[in-house]
Amino acid sequence: MTHLPSETPPPSSSEANADQQTLALPNPSALPIAHAGLAEQARAYAEASRSANTQRAYEADWRHFTAWCRRQGVAALPAHPPTLGLYLSACASGEGRRKPDCVSTIERRLSALTWHYAERGDHLDRADRHIALVMAGIRRTHGRPPVQKEAVLPDDLKAMLAVLDQSGLRGIRDRAILLIGFAGGFRRSEIVGLDCGDKQMGDGTGWIEILPEGLVVTVKAKTGWREVVIGRGSSPITCPVHALETWLKLSRIGHGPVFRRVTGQGKETGVDRLNDRHVARLVKQAALAAGVRGDLSEGEREEKFAGHSLRAGLATSAEIEERHVQKQLGHASAEMTRRYQRRRDRFRINLTKAAGL
Numbered sequence: 001m002t003h004l005p006s007e008t009p010p011p012s013s014s015e016a017n018a019d020q021q022t023l024a025l026p027n028p029s030a031l032p033i034a035h036a037g038l039a040e041q042a043r044a045y046a047e048a049s050r051s052a053n054t055q056r057a058y059e060a061d062w063r064h065f066t067a068w069c070r071r072q073g074v075a076a077l078p079a080h081p082p083t084l085g086l087y088l089s090a091c092a093s094g095e096g097r098r099k100p101d102c103v104s105t106i107e108r109r110l111s112a113l114t115w116h117y118a119e120r121g122d123h124l125d126r127a128d129r130h131i132a133l134v135m136a137g138i139r140r141t142h143g144r145p146p147v148q149k150e151a152v153l154p155d156d157l158k159a160m161l162a163v164l165d166q167s168g169l170r171g172i173r174d175r176a177i178l179l180i181g182f183a184g185g186f187r188r189s190e191i192v193g194l195d196c197g198d199k200q201m202g203d204g205t206g207w208i209e210i211l212p213e214g215l216v217v218t219v220k221a222k223t224g225w226r227e228v229v230i231g232r233g234s235s236p237i238t239c240p241v242h243a244l245e246t247w248l249k250l251s252r253i254g255h256g257p258v259f260r261r262v263t264g265q266g267k268e269t270g271v272d273r274l275n276d277r278h279v280a281r282l283v284k285q286a287a288l289a290a291g292v293r294g295d296l297s298e299g300e301r302e303e304k305f306a307g308h309s310l311r312a313g314l315a316t317s318a319e320i321e322e323r324h325v326q327k328q329l330g331h332a333s334a335e336m337t338r339r340y341q342r343r344r345d346r347f348r349i350n351l352t353k354a355a356g357l
Contacts, residue, residue, distance in 0.1 A: 052203065057112065061112035065112075065113055069083070079113075079122045079124040081128035081130040088134050092138045092141075102142070103142050103143050110126065110131070148312070149309045149312060150304035150305055151313040151315070151316040153316065156292045157182055157238075159290035160283075161175055168262070169251055169262045170262040170266045172247050173260075176243040177191060180215075180243070183233075184228045184240075184314075185310075185314040185315065186219070187221075188277075189205065189276045191259065192257075192259050192273055193219070195208075196248070196256060201273075213231065213232065215244065216228070244258075257272075283307055283309050283310060
């Protein structure tokens with residue numbers, strides 16, 4: 001293993017504050033008036049190149065790395081592959097003081113560092129042997145199949161809806177969230193990012209259009225914009241469009257974020273958009289309260305359910321051609337869609353018997 005580079009000086013005050021640096025664009029005040037506005041616009045576009053969630057994660061990863069560098073007495077800048085190799089090893093081992101990071105977290109941290117170095121005009125060569133070999137070893141040693149969240153199936157969803165308190169706005173809102181999230185196969189960030197109309201808010205990631213036949217949702221996903229169609233259900237109790245219409249009417253929302261905080265003991269609607277973590281908590285709490293997967297311990301059940309359970313539930317339960325499910329979820333490949341189809345009856349198709357054995 002490569003040792004810490006003895007020639008690396010302790011971090012300077014500017015390096016210690018490296019996590020406060022931003023994209024190195026020209027200072028608008030130092031440019032001609034005609035160009036100052038363009039510089040500000042360029043900065044805004046650069047900040048919009050990543051989703052808010054990704055940006056927050058990347059900022060946290062950079063702070064984590066610079067804090068580790070300070071503890072080790074090494075410089076965070078410029079990029080130094082041997083130092084990065086040691087940092088990745090520390091993340092995988094936990095350094096004896098905390099829980100080791102999983103492989104996906106370590107890979108995200110490396111991506112975050114690569115991005116931050118690029119923003120500072122520096123280049124991190126991920127193919128350098130000090131990084132590439134360490135990452136290969138981490139994947140080989142600690143790599144595990146991805147832990148998938150339990151799919152919420154239609155009967156599960158109905159049980160979860162039944163435990164919601166419909167006497168106040170909070171329960172009415174949460175009912176709409178669960179039904180829209182399931183029927184649309186949305187990610188939790190896509191649910192809370194919806195606006196009532198076309199690009200009404202700067203932080204929105206999609207909008208809705210209610211038609212007599214159902215709901216048309218336009219969302220901005222990782223692969224670009226996509227249109228999701230949600231038809232009306234066979235019963236008002238489980239109809240996602242009816243649930244959304246009821247929420248918008250009673251909350252008196254006609255512009256801006258669709259799903260907002262509820263205040264005043266559940267009788268008033270705020271102006272702030274819900275955080276995507278609310279969706280994860282809602283799914284988990286409703287599933288526990290409804291007794292979904294009661295064959296497991298409470299601790300196991302808490303780990304099984306999250307926002308992705310709705311998305312997986314649609315993929316698993318929709319008995320239609322796979323290509324339609326793939327389109328609804330916005331997957332680039334059918335293989336990705338199949339990963340979401342989590343049948344509890346794994347032996348529904350028995351190839352042993354089908355082969356004549």
